[in-house]
Amino acid sequence: MPAFPDTTAWLVLLACISLAGTVVARRYALWRDLLDHPGERRSHVVATPRGGGIGIVFAVLVAMGLLAYRDHGQVVAMALAAAGLLLVAGIGWLDDHRPLTPWSRLAVHAIAASLLAMVAYRAGGQVAVALPAFVLAMVLVNIWNFMDGIDGIASLQALVVAAACALLANDMASRWLSLALGAACLGFLPMNLPRARIFLGDVGSGALGYMLALAVVLVATGGGRAWSLSTWMLLSMPASAFLLDAALTLVSRIVRGERWWTPHVGHAYQRWAKVAGSHWPVTFAYAAWAVAGSMLAWLGRDWPEATIMYVGSAWYLGGGILWLWFQLYRGHRPGLPGKKSE
Template identity: 75%
Template sequence: MAAWLALLLGISLAATLAARGYALRRDLLDHPGERRSHVVPTPRGGGIGIVLSMFVAMGLLAYADDGQVLEMALAATGLLLVAGIGWLDDHRPLTPWSRLAVHAVAACLLGVVAIDAGGQFALALFAFVLAMVLVNIWNFMDGIDGIAALQALVAAGAYALLAGDAASRWMALALAAACLGFLPLNLPRARIFLGDVGSGALGYVLALVVVLAAAGGGSEASSPAAWMLLLLPPSAFLVDAALTLAARILRGERWWTPHVAHAYQRWAKALGRHMPVTFAYAAWAVAGGLLALGIRDLPVAFIMCAGSAWYLGGGILWLRLQSHYGRKSGLPGRQSG
């Protein structure tokens, strides 16, 4: 397995380097601005390397296990849709509604994967919602150097340890390897960004891993307590994205437009550096993964209470970050959208 993971890492790294050259030739650059957190023009679209690695990983899984052929074909089609619309958006901005429509089709395909993997209707519905949420959250949260790919790497590592079946464990390890291939060009200072092609793909593959883990573990793995465990590693992104979106909606802002109102963006703006924030969010994900590993064999009631307390604590921390760093960054509490 190590050799195959090294191959995926190499594919990701090589394709990311190629994508950087392509972006520079085509002038596909993200320029600094009031709704950006970087200060120099930077190529985008490097996430195509991760996408290509994941296509190879899906093909390898289907080749190794005939029972996974249909599931991987459906998942690869969904990934192609998400990455494809992101690739187009990186070249020519599209409306958010056209992107959401494509994401919905891809999410439906993931729901079919859940059914084919042995899940019930509840898991299929969960798969649809999870894909829609994670695809868009990873896009929202991809705003400073390294944060989205590193967060996906940590979450994938946690899922590899939590997984009860070979398919979900392989996909989690494959995603971790692909992220490792991309990160050298995104840390400590980004020489290329994921772009929409990469950020949406990360969210979709993470949703796939969660669904495979839930379906592959039998009825117990499809319970609300199991879903709670699987939602602990990405809790930093889920809390920041959900509460920031809710706050913008309550303020009557155009919530679908770019902004710099996330807690991580305000924190990075106040510090004048990205890396402390990127690694703080990664540490939060590591802690969430360790919590999931530590409580997974405990009674259901304890798991639900511990998970709820973790998210409540995350919400309180988000409020503190927004209050403290919102003032220090010089950003107003109300964004114009």
């Protein structure tokens, strides 16, 4: 891919597009009364507009267009990915206005995931690459939706994971799109931390998951990188906090016979925020874990496959033990002082 004349300038522009889109989205949400109100299944105590993630979507679509313009070999891939992103963001936008059934959302997500699988197949030429891409898109779209429950956590986590993808990329196209996603998240964060003036909404949380799946697929298949389980293990480690909290919480709810598809405040990060009385320490703690996972992935990029699998498994085991400890002990400690989060 030919280098951009000034990559830094483009990234600043994308961050500004994201911020401007978020500001416009907030005014629109207030005008349309698109507000998330406090409740027993929510972690905030102030009615807050939703739908701000559409600014991130606009910025990334611009980045895709720039990539296709500068590298004609990416035109088809970016067209497929953009179509998938518009599907995920579009169904999320509709859901922000009027709640839809989970199954209608999943059907649209499956179509979008199929488009991403086509991108992976074109890059790797193997069903063994396309199938994990499909699964990854379905998983990350829904995990980012599940984990978007306190101020800044989903967008900051996405920023760190995108930066890790840029660090691990072997080709300019993958690195550019990862950096562009990070810049778009950076543009959104001033409206979401330390106190949220607007939430991502389903339009943003699902789209973030899809864009991260795209970044991971491009990094996993770009620069002549051979497909392997160790590659996916490395690329999953920056997002391991979200993967573990979402997966283990889901399994525990299913085991207890709860309606696992309904909103709740049972994730470790939600209980921690309630105990702490504030959102931002939890948001930054999850980001710190993601940074540590990113550094470990970067250090292990040249390790033998077996070593990567052993170290990655130990990393996930340690994270699982921390999750269990928090859910059984820290998340239920009575009488801890703390103010209400906003």
